[in-house]
Amino acid sequence: MTMLSSANGAVLPPEYGAVVTKPVEALSVAYLTGTKVTTSASEYLIPILATDVTTGAVVEGAEITPSDAVFEELRIKPAKFAGLTIISRELADDSNPAAADQVGRSIARQIANSVDNALFNALTAPNPAGLASLTGISAVAAPAAWTNLDPFEEAVSLSEAAGGRVTAWVTGATTALEVAKLKDATGSNKGLLNPDLTAEGRRAILGRPVVVSPFVPADTVYGISREDLLVVTREDTRLDVDRSAYFSSDRIGVRGTMRVAFGMPVPAAHVRITNAAA
Numbered sequence: 001m002t003m004l005s006s007a008n009g010a011v012l013p014p015e016y017g018a019v020v021t022k023p024v025e026a027l028s029v030a031y032l033t034g035t036k037v038t039t040s041a042s043e044y045l046i047p048i049l050a051t052d053v054t055t056g057a058v059v060e061g062a063e064i065t066p067s068d069a070v071f072e073e074l075r076i077k078p079a080k081f082a083g084l085t086i087i088s089r090e091l092a093d094d095s096n097p098a099a100a101d102q103v104g105r106s107i108a109r110q111i112a113n114s115v116d117n118a119l120f121n122a123l124t125a126p127n128p129a130g131l132a133s134l135t136g137i138s139a140v141a142a143p144a145a146w147t148n149l150d151p152f153e154e155a156v157s158l159s160e161a162a163g164g165r166v167t168a169w170v171t172g173a174t175t176a177l178e179v180a181k182l183k184d185a186t187g188s189n190k191g192l193l194n195p196d197l198t199a200e201g202r203r204a205i206l207g208r209p210v211v212v213s214p215f216v217p218a219d220t221v222y223g224i225s226r227e228d229l230l231v232v233t234r235e236d237t238r239l240d241v242d243r244s245a246y247f248s249s250d251r252i253g254v255r256g257t258m259r260v261a262f263g264m265p266v267p268a269a270h271v272r273i274t275n276a277a278a
Helices: 016-027 029-033 097-120 150-161 173-180
Strands: 035-039 044-051 070-076 079-088 138-142 168-171 208-212 220-224 230-234 238-242 251-263 271-275
Touching: 016 029, 016 097, 016 238, 016 251, 029 097, 029 168, 029 208, 044 230, 044 251, 070 251, 079 097, 097 251, 138 150, 150 220, 150 271, 168 173, 173 208
Parallel strands: 035 230, 138 271, 168 208
Antiparallel strands: 044 070, 079 251, 168 220, 220 271, 230 251, 238 251
């Protein structure tokens, strides 16, 4: 790995991993709505309780029949996401910390988009499996045109029945606007989501924030249970610099790699709401 030093530029600080990791976590909806876990191993094992310990009433002084809890394992292998940006030598030689931020955010934006695309769509390998390909996810059918919040109430109930708790809704900009324009009564100008137009946080449904992502398919809303969406992140985030590949144009290539996958041990804790038009 070739790192820039004080002799050949100062665009990258010693904490080179954070230049990529922190912006990705700030930009990615996956990190915003899920729970981050880190691992130094190639696989992350999630224990799943398959059978509870047997309990019951016993007579005082009687023997208690022992039993064992049975666990299964969900194996998560983080996939490699990579971004490449080409910068001028002048930027690389700039000792201003803002130069490092620009490089980091450029690469992080590419990686964050790729991570969110994998989370909300059924992509082929080597992309990790996301919500769109999750077997057992709770499903709610909504009418073609939104009229009320009943589908969201149903989604919350289904998640709770599975032991989850919807903590955020994620959808596209068009659907978010359609729901935000719902009124509390026919002929009224008062919004159904937030009748107090002076209050902040208008994008909330049933007290849960609405997060907009361009990667959620049309006419689809995901209800995510934060504790049941693990964003598994390897600790070996890298930032590599190559000064030779773009020698003829006096530019420098900076490549960032980050390994991420998703663990959803209780699929039914998450809900997919789909409009009839979809």
